[in-house]
Amino acid sequence: MTGTTIELRGVTKTFPGSATPAVAPLDLTMGDGEITVLIGPSGCGKTTTLRMINRLTNPTAGVITIDGTDVRERSLTELRRGIGYVIQQIGLFPHRTVAQNIATVPKLVGWDRARIKARVAELAELVGIEPAMLGRYPAELSGGQQQRVGVARALAADPPVLLMDEPFGAVDPIVRARLQRELLALQARVHKTIVLVTHDIDEAVLLGDKVAVLNVGGILEQFAAPDDLLAHPANEFVADFVGHERSIKRLSLSRVEDLDLGTGPVVDRSASVDEAHAVLARTGSTWLGLTADQQFLGWVPAAELAVAGAGLDGLDALEVRPPAAQVHRDATLREALELILTSSSSTAVVVNDDGTYGGTVTLESIRGGLAR
Ligand SMILES: Nc1ncnc2c1ncn2[C@@H]1O[C@H](COP(=O)(O)OP(=O)(O)OP(=O)(O)O)[C@@H](O)[C@H]1O
Numbered sequence: 463m464t465g466t467t468i469e470l471r472g473v474t475k476t477f478p479g480s481a482t483p484a485v486a487p488l489d490l491t492m493g494d495g496e497i498t499v500l501i502g503p504s505g506c507g508k509t510t511t512l513r514m515i516n517r518l519t520n521p522t523a524g525v526i527t528i529d530g531t532d533v534r535e536r537s538l539t540e541l542r543r544g545i546g547y548v549i550q551q552i553g554l555f556p557h558r559t560v561a562q563n564i565a566t567v568p569k570l571v572g573w574d575r576a577r578i579k580a581r582v583a584e585l586a587e588l589v590g591i592e593p594a595m596l597g598r599y600p601a602e603l604s605g606g607q608q609q610r611v612g613v614a615r616a617l618a619a620d621p622p623v624l625l626m627d628e629p630f631g632a633v634d635p636i637v638r639a640r641l642q643r644e645l646l647a648l649q650a651r652v653h654k655t656i657v658l659v660t661h662d663i664d665e666a667v668l669l670g671d672k673v674a675v676l677n678v679g680g681i682l683e684q685f686a687a688p689d690d691l692l693a694h695p696a697n698e699f700v701a702d703f704v705g706h707e708r709s710i711k712r713l714s715l716s717r718v719e720d721l722d723l724g725t726g727p728v729v730d731r732s733a734s735v736d737e738a739h740a741v742l743a744r745t746g747s748t749w750l751g752l753t754a755d756q757q758f759l760g761w762v763p764a765a766e767l768a769v770a771g772a773g774l775d776g777l778d779a780l781e782v783r784p785p786a787a788q789v790h791r792d793a794t795l796r797e798a799l800e801l802i803l804t805s806s807s808s809t810a811v812v813v814n815d816d817g818t819y820g821g822t823v824t825l826e827s828i829r830g831g832l833a834r
């Protein structure tokens with residue numbers, strides 16, 4: 463099943479007895495099959511916004527539609543069947559086993575026992591819960607395992623929409639990183655429309671197709687793709703929020719193939735010595751790269767080419783040094799930078815999917831990529 467678009471139009475929430483709104487008039491579109499992240503300081507209305515989508519809270523004003531239909535036009539049962547909800551602090555039922563927790567919604571909507579059992583087994587496998595854990599109680603699981611059960615429970619009836627309120631808030635950083643990767647892998651298979659709340663900008667940038675930065679009072683400061691947010695924060699609040707290491711964070715988001723790779727100081731080994739000199743002169747490089755059949759062979763110091771001089775018949779006679787730094791074209795800029803910094807080479811050779819030579823990456827080209 464594919465996802466579903468959620469639209470908020472002028473959605474406002476003022477709690478009874480409160481002078482100021484918890485959520486200001488908010489306009490937001492959460493894309494079909496995408497992960498939309500809501501981030502902002504404590505009390506800025508993130509949970510309230512999620513709870514208005516599945517009508518656990520009613521807006522004071524404004525309209526929320528899912529696939530064009532006002533959520534108020536659906537029966538509560540029908541609406542919530544289509545929306546999985548992972549609540550803040552996991553919220554498993556302590557006196558029910560893992561299997562019973564996962565089966566909550568299927569049982570509610572009257573599936574038969576065999577179907578429920580099959581679905582529980584399927585979900586346990588999907589989120590990485592061992593079958594042996596199904597009979598345990600939540601207190602007998604680690605934080606990360608409880609988290610997975612929470613996700614499995616939310617996915618049980620295969621809802622097109624998933625609301626996740628700080629789903630990884632309760633686990634340590636290592637488990638958190640693993641759960642984040644698992645969520646992305648899972649999403650690549652199930653394509654839900656996910657709205658995920660977090661406090662953590664790194665998590666937002668990693669998981670979000672789009673990120674909404676909210677300020678106190680539910681004011682939307684910026685709604686953008688992660689790279690946009692880091693490259694062009696709309697105002698000081700957002701800049702403060704994304705932090706001072708914006709460029710470092712962006713390195714993890716851009717890939718080598720997004721750069722202008724150029725051909726580098728590289729020629730085919732069948733090229734003439736004159737051509738080789740011309741390439742060196744043009745690029746100002748102190749090393750010449752050689753390819754054969756579009757494969758990168760290695761480097762030759764420009765000085766050796768000069769020494770061999772006029773006596774040299776062809777480039778074949780030169781001794782080629784294997785490349786110290788090679789990156790695949792889908793490597794992140796962060797990986798490419800790491801490689802350049804830790805190898806003896808200031809130039810990394812880019813390798814295409816089919817193993818052919820794809821150009822070069824240098825510190826300069828990485829800097830250029832971030833300047834865009
Ligand atoms: N049931 C309620 N009655 C009155 N005020 C409420 C209620 N629920 C939330 N609020 C207030 O609305 C504001 C937004 O709360 P909300 O829980 O949406 O924030 P949040 O962004 O999820 O915060 P956190 O990051 O701490 O979870 C807060 O000021 C909160 O005190």
Ligand SMILES: [Mg+2]
Nearest residue numbers: 508509510550
């Ligand atoms: Mg909250």
